[in-house]
Amino acid sequence: xxxxxxxRYERDGYVVIGGLVSRSEVTELREEAEKLCLEKGGAxxxxxxxxxxxxxxxYLAIHFPHKLSSRFRQALAHPRIVAALTSLIGPNIKxxxxxxxxxxxxxxxxxxxxxxxxxxxxxxxxTAAWIALxxxxxxxxxxxxxxxxxxxxxxxxxxxxANPEYDSIPESFDFPYQEGDARPIEVAMGSVVFFNGYxxxxxLTNRRRSGxxxxxVNHYMRAESLLPWWxxxxxxxxxxxxxxxxxxxxxxxxxxxxxxxxxxxxxxxxASP
Numbered sequence: 001x002x003x004x005x006x007x008r009y010e011r012d013g014y015v016v017i018g019g020l021v022s023r024s025e026v027t028e029l030r031e032e033a034e035k036l037c038l039e040k041g042g043a044x045x046x047x048x049x050x051x052x053x054x055x056x057x058x059y060l061a062i063h064f065p066h067k068l069s070s071r072f073r074q075a076l077a078h079p080r081i082v083a084a085l086t087s088l089i090g091p092n093i094k095x096x097x098x099x100x101x102x103x104x105x106x107x108x109x110x111x112x113x114x115x116x117x118x119x120x121x122x123x124x125x126x127t128a129a130w131i132a133l134x135x136x137x138x139x140x141x142x143x144x145x146x147x148x149x150x151x152x153x154x155x156x157x158x159x160x161x162a163n164p165e166y167d168s169i170p171e172s173f174d175f176p177y178q179e180g181d182a183r184p185i186e187v188a189m190g191s192v193v194f195f196n197g198y199x200x201x202x203x204l205t206n207r208r209r210s211g212x213x214x215x216x217v218n219h220y221m222r223a224e225s226l227l228p229w230w231x232x233x234x235x236x237x238x239x240x241x242x243x244x245x246x247x248x249x250x251x252x253x254x255x256x257x258x259x260x261x262x263x264x265x266x267x268x269x270x271a272s273p
Contacts, residue, residue, distance in 0.1 A: 013150035014195035057104035061268040077248040092223035092250030109203035111171030116197035126197025133214035140213040150198035
C-alpha cells in the first residue's frame, strides 16, 4: 500500500488494488466455489433455493464458506491482502466473517447498508476485502459506494424493504446523501476492493442474460478489538465477545479467552420480506 492509496482509503472509505489476486488463484477459487455448491450447497439450502437446473445458479451467496472449505480458509490469510490490511488497520489482524457471492444473471443485489451494523467493533477498524472472481461491471451488479460516507462515524437506521432489486438484508435509510453521490466500483477479475465498515454501499441486480458476478468477501478487524456479535433474539448480549474469529496476522491479546464456533454456514435468502 502506497501512501497515496492509504490516504485515498481514509478520504473515500474504500480503495481498489487491481491484480492483487493472480489469475491462477482466481481460477482455484472459482473451482472451489463450484465444488462447494455441488457438494455442500444442497445440505444448506431450502427447497426454494435449489429450484434451478444449474447448481451454481441456485444460490445467491454462502456465508462462512471458510468453515466448509480449507481453500477458502486459506484465502483469509492471503499474504498480499494481509500486507494491504497491515497498512490500513495495523499488524494484528483477525477475520470473523467470509461470504461467497455467486450472483448468477437475474439475482438481486443488496440495498444500502453499513457492515458495522452487522459486525460491531469498538475501534472502527472493520474492513472488508472484496475479491472479484469475475469482472464486476454496472451491468452484472458491481458495488456502488458513497465516497466519504464513513467519516461521520454514524450508523444510520435500518428498516425492512420490499424492493425486488435487493435481497433480504435490511436497508440503511435517513442518511444525508443523494443517489447522485454514489459511485460505481467497476473492477477487473483479481482486483480487491478494501472498504471501511461505516461506508454506505450497495449492489444491484445482475442484469446480464447469462453468467455470474462472483466475489469472495472477507471481513477483518484489528485483533485488539473485541467482537460483540449482534444477534437479535439470540442468547448473547451485544457487548459479549463471542470469539468466532480467525487470527491471520500478528498476535491476539485476547487469545487466552479461547475461541468459539458461534456462526454456522448458511445460504443467504434472496427474497425481500
